Amino acid sequence: MKFLKIVEVPIIHVTHINADPDSFAGVFWGKEVFGGCSIIDNPDIVTKNLMEKLNFKENMCKNYILALFYDVEKFERMPCFPERIVVFDHHPKNELLDLDDDRIKVFHRKRASLSMNLYDISKDTGLKLSDDVLTAFAAALVTDTAFLRTARSEELLYLSKFLDGRKMEDIFEIVLGGRISWKEFLKDLNGVKFCKEICYGDFTNENHFLFFVDSMMYALSCKVVVGRFKWGIWVYTKKEHIQEVFSRLKALERDGYVRKGGKLYGIKDIEEIVAKLCDV
Numbered sequence: 001m002k003f004l005k006i007v008e009v010p011i012i013h014v015t016h017i018n019a020d021p022d023s024f025a026g027v028f029w030g031k032e033v034f035g036g037c038s039i040i041d042n043p044d045i046v047t048k049n050l051m052e053k054l055n056f057k058e059n060m061c062k063n064y065i066l067a068l069f070y071d072v073e074k075f076e077r078m079p080c081f082p083e084r085i086v087v088f089d090h091h092p093k094n095e096l097l098d099l100d101d102d103r104i105k106v107f108h109r110k111r112a113s114l115s116m117n118l119y120d121i122s123k124d125t126g127l128k129l130s131d132d133v134l135t136a137f138a139a140a141l142v143t144d145t146a147f148l149r150t151a152r153s154e155e156l157l158y159l160s161k162f163l164d165g166r167k168m169e170d171i172f173e174i175v176l177g178g179r180i181s182w183k184e185f186l187k188d189l190n191g192v193k194f195c196k197e198i199c200y201g202d203f204t205n206e207n208h209f210l211f212f213v214d215s216m217m218y219a220l221s222c223k224v225v226v227g228r229f230k231w232g233i234w235v236y237t238k239k240e241h242i243q244e245v246f247s248r249l250k251a252l253e254r255d256g257y258v259r260k261g262g263k264l265y266g267i268k269d270i271e272e273i274v275a276k277l278c279d280v
Contacts, residue, residue, distance in 0.1 A: 011036030012064040016077040019043040021050055021143045021175070022114050025136035026070025026088055028056060029118045032133055034068070037061035041079040045207060049177045050139050054132050071114045072096070090114040112151070113137075113144040116158045131164070138162035139174045147175070147214040150239065179207040188212070195278040200226035200270055209234060224277055228270045235262040235273065241280055248276050 013030040015023035019040050024047045027038050037059045043051065050056075067082040073091040075081075085104045087096055090111040097106050109117050115137035122129050129137075141159050145151040151159070163171075184204040189212075192201040199222040203209040209227040213236050217225055224237045224245060237245045249259055252273075258265040267273070 010061070010064045010066070012039060012061060012067050012082070013037070014039045014067055014069045014079065015041050015043075016069070016072045017041050017079050019047050020071070020140075021047050021136070022090075022140040023047075023071035024050060024056075025115050025133075025140040026118060028054065028136045029115075029122075029129070029133050030068050030070065032130060033122070033127060036068075037064065039079060045178055046139070046143060046175050049174045050136060053174055054136060088114060088117065090117055112155045113141045113158075115140040115144075115162070116155070119158060119161065131166075134162045134164055135166070135170070135174075138166075138171045142171055142175050149214075149218075176211075180211055181208075184208065185211070195274050197221060197223040198226060198274055198277055198280070199224070200274050201228070202270075203227040203229060205229070206234070209236075223280055226270060226273055226277070228268065232257075232263065232265040232267050233270055233273055235264070235277070237262065237280075244280055245277060248280075249273075251276075 011030075011034050013027040013036055015027055019042065024040060024043065027040065030036070031038060039060055040047070040051070040058050064082070066084045066086065067080070069078060069085060069087045071089060072078055072087050073089050073093065074095040083103060087094070087104065087106045087108075089106065089108045090113060092110050094106060094108045096104055097108060107117070111117055119129070119137060138159060141155060141162060142148055145155050181204070185208050188201065188203050188208050192199055199217070199220060203212070206229065209225070213225050223241055224235060227234045227236075235245060235249060246262070249262070249264065252259065252264060252267065257267045264273070
C-alpha cells in the first residue's frame with residue numbers, strides 16, 4: 001500500500017465522536033504503524049476498558065500536518081477538521097468518497113469491522129502486529145458484531161486471527177467489564193414487561209439495555225426489545241425484522257419525533273411504541 005511509504009510528516013490519529021472500540025483500535029493501530037499523537041473523543045466504557053487493558057495514554061498535539069481518522073463515514077462524526085485528512089472506514093456507505101476535495105483521502109472497504117481492513121493492510125504490506133493491537137482488533141470485532149450475534153464465517157475467521165492463541169475470556173473481560181451495576185440492573189429487570197414477543201421497560205442506562213439484549217433477548221425468545229431512557233426510546237430488533245419495525249417507527253416522525261435508526265429522541269410513551277410493534 002503506497003500510503004504506508006509516503007507518510008513522512010507529523011501525524012495525529014483521531015477517533016470519531018464518542019469513540020467506540022473499533023475507532024479506538026484504529027488509532028491504536030495507526031500509532032503503532034506510523035507513530036504520532038492521538039485524540040480519543042469521549043470514549044464509551046468498553047473503550048475505556050480497552051485503553052486501561054493496553055495501558056494506552058492519549059497524547060494530543062497541535063503541531064501536526066496530517067490527521068488520520070478511523071471508522072468515520074461522514075463529517076458530522078469528526079471531532080476536528082484539519083487541513084489534510086486520511087480516513088479509514090468500513091461502513092456500507094461513506095459520504096466522504098463523494099467529495100471532490102484533494103485534501104481528503106479515503107481508504108474504504110465495506111466490512112463488519114474496520115479492524116478487518118486494517119489487518120489486511122498490515123498483512124499486505126508485511127507488517128507484523130503486536131499482541132496488543134490484535135487484542136484491540138478482537139474487542140472491536142466482538143462489539144461491531146453485536147457480541148458476535150451478527151458474525152458470519154468471515155468475521156469468525158478474522159477473530160481467530162486476532163486471538164492468535166489467546167482465549168475469548170480475555171476479550172469478554174474487556175467488553176463486559178464494568179457495564180453493569182447489579183443492584184440497578186435487577187431493578188430494571190423487575191420492570192420488564194412483555195407483549196407477545198416484545199420485551200420492554202425502563203432501563204437505568206444504555207449499558208444495561210445492551211447487556212439485556214446481549215444476554216437475554218434470545219433466551220426469552222424476544223423479536224424486539226424496547227427500552228425507555230431519559231432522552232427517549234431505543235428499539236432493538238432482530239435483523240430479519242428491521243425493515244418492518246423501522247417502517248412502523250418511521251410513521252412516528254410525522255408526529256414530530258426525531259428518529260435515528262432505532263432511537264427515538266423526545267418520545268417517552270413506551271406503551272404507544274409497543275402497541276405499534278406488538279404484532280410484528
